[in-house]
Amino acid sequence: METCFDLERCRRTGFKVYVYPDSGEKSSENFRSILASLRSSNYYTSDPENACLFVPSYDTLDRDHLSSDYIHNLGAKISRLKYWNNGRNHIIFNLYSGTWPDYLEDLGFNLDEAILAKASFSDNYYRHGFDISFPLFGKTHPSTHGSGGFLKANYYPPRRKYLLSFKGKRYTYGIGSSTRNALYHIHNADDIIILTTCKHGKHWQSFSDQKCQTDNEEYDKWDYQSLLHNSTYCMVPRGRRLGSFRFLESLQAACVPVVLANGWKLPFAEVIDWSKASLAWEERLLLQVPGILRDIGDDQIMFYRQQSQFLWDKYFSSVDLIIRTTLEIPIRVVDDHPKVMSR
Incomplete structure (x- = not known):
């Protein structure tokens, strides 16, 4: 975290998240829900100069070449983002990559120093204390106010058929x-x-x-x-x-x-x-x-x-809760580093 993340920036501005303006590229419903949750969160800022964390508006969820949601030349597009700075203080969301047999975390572009919030993370490639193990959820997962757990009573004995x-x-x-x-x-x-x-x-x-x-x-x-x-x-x-x-x-x-x-x-x-x-x-x-x-x-x-x-x-139970939890993980890391040298 000390070498790949500017903690001092978060000290100055507080933990604020900036989402880049709409890229104009196609995006999946899940990714639109993620961006909507970020923009409606208490951590959101519309001013990039006051941001601690940056989120590209390019859909990075599905990096399967055969998918209709796949975006070509994504690496070049992301690297041209104004505040990219080799990915420092950026977070990339991903649901589909790392297939059998090696489960390599290959998104088809260089993450540089960006945090990867990824589903199906292999422990071999997960950067402890930096990356985030993201849940895999379907296209119909509710954006807000999802259904609760299905267990309505604690029947005993609890064994089912x-x-x-x-x-x-x-x-x-x-x-x-x-x-x-x-x-x-x-x-x-x-x-x-x-x-x-x-x-x-x-x-x-x-x-x-x-x-x-x-x-x-x-x-x-x-x-x-x-x-x-x-x-x-x-x-x-x-x-x-x-x-x-x-x-x-x-x-x-x-x-x-x-x-x-x-x-x-x-x-x-x-x-x-x-x-x-x-x-x-x-x-x-x-x-x-x-x-x-x-x-x-x-x-x-x-x-x-x-x-x-x-x-x-x-x-x-909802994309809102998933995103709230995702943001709280780097907040904890930042709070665990009380003394940071200015850059």
Whole structure:
């Protein structure tokens, strides 16, 4: 922080955030929501000279070359921003980058000294005390006043119909992790329901294996929302990226997330103790999952579930809350450096 961030600027002006004027480029609904939340926050300033933190108005959320939201030549455009200064005191938001197999944090341009607030962050590339582990949320995530957690009463015992469930894609060719291909080993069609489909991408049939037909048929018989709300634990395995939409979906539904994604820096891990609301599992020990989950007592399950609702309501139910938490993380860092040499 001392070498890549001008802390003294924040001392002079207070923690104020400046958003650059509209770039004129296309932008996604999620990014527009983020900018709107920033501009409506108490930290916003319209005067860049009084700003501590700067946010480019170019949409950096989706850096997948095949996406319709991808902006070309983004590096050149951002580097020409008036206050860029090699990225110092800037923050870049990103939801989609870092795909299988290496999960490299390649946004297609040089971040320089900018803070990266990124979903699906790999611990190998996360700069501790500087970057921010951002949550992955969908296109329909509410901008403000999102729905609360779905747990309306603390029923006891807290166990639901299914012990553990998962419904999602698996990868028969090299675009995603092999972890999901192994999940069928713990499926028992009784209290552990693991459903995968090969049907994704335009050419999935060309890569089908001998399990695809039966997997696809079984997959279509089950409703995802029903599984989500009737399972004690929900599996959250890595796929094309380390993070998954299922993490926040499970959290809201009070279905305790069982994370199967080695090296994933969980959302807002800087301020949240996730051991109180989820279980992180070593992928190589998949076969041990059912036995361990069966041994967890009702009181602990209830604790996990209550924590999940608290965290959802406090940090994740709307884009406004996500942005407020994002800004509070660098504020803490600034406050932890009381003595700064003037530049």
